[in-house]
Amino acid sequence: MSSQKGNTSRSRPQKHKNRTAFKNTLHDTSQRTKIINSIQVGDVCVRCKEIIEWKIKYKKYKPLTQPRTCVKCGSKAVKQAYHVMCSACGKQSGKCTKCCQSKTIVEAEATETQQLKLDNELKDLLKSLPERKRRTFLRYMNRKEKDQEDDDKKTASENREDLLDKLNTLKLGEGDDDFDDFLDEEEDEDSDNNQSEEES
Ligand SMILES: [Zn+2]
Ligand SMILES: [Zn+2]
Structure with missing residues (x-):
């Protein structure tokens, strides 16, 4: 018995054991x-x-x-x-x-693996979006990348975080109007099927 006086060694296995490792994002995806x-x-x-x-x-x-x-x-x-x-x-x-x-x-570790993880996250989120929103986002991203070339104060990972943020916003449907505005604005200047085209 576990209540035996003076007996500190356990004879039965631990009753509760975590099956999976602790993950701080399980209930918190903020x-x-x-x-x-x-x-x-x-x-x-x-x-x-x-x-x-x-x-x-x-x-x-x-x-x-x-x-x-x-x-x-x-x-x-x-x-x-x-x-x-x-x-x-x-x-x-x-x-x-x-x-x-x-x-x-x-030293702080190279952010390469972190970057890769974020990219996968972006991809997954992107996949979950409806076609129209997806195209809007891709354009937003292309524009962002262009902006970034002029602005090297922002690191690539900061930029990724920003994109992830936007993607989440899009997914949740918040800020939809902003993106519609953005879409309209973009469609005025270029045609619909130039996604792969590189403009400078
Ligand atoms: Zn100092
Ligand atoms: Zn120390």
């Missing part, structure tokens, strides 16, 4: 969670990286609403939540920007 999930933790030591990633996974992560003052240079340059030193100072001193110790620093 854009906020998606964005937090896509955060690449870098400029910190292995342990601090694990701590922050744990917070992200279990939804304890609270993003900064405004940059925080760096403990080293004193400027409001800390953009990442839980970090206390700015990225530049971290690099300069070779210290972890969270615990400020001189340890091996982990």
Whole structure:
């Protein structure tokens, strides 16, 4: 019996066992969670990286609403939540920007896999749209890509997030009017079947 006095070793198997690993997007598909999930933790030591990633996974992560003052240079340059030193100072001193110790620093991972995941997500969402909305979106995307060439302040992943956002809006039917306006505007200037054409 499990209630045996002094017996701490369990004789029966664990009653409840999770069949699947914890997934923070199971009941929460919000854009906020998606964005937090896509955060690449870098400029910190292995342990601090694990701590922050744990917070992200279990939804304890609270993003900064405004940059925080760096403990080293004193400027409001800390953009990442839980970090206390700015990225530049971290690099300069070779210290972890969270615990400020001189340890091996982990760089933020390349966003390639993340990018790929997002692209798949875009594709799936796109597939679920009715034909007309899909074409509207593709045009929106083409235009966006053109805009982006002039504006390199926005990273590719930020741009993807933006597209995903728009796609979600389209899917939910919100902002439909905006897109109709956009569609009308576009149809005035070019014909309907130039989707693959590259204009510059
Ligand atoms: Zn600094
Ligand atoms: Zn650290």
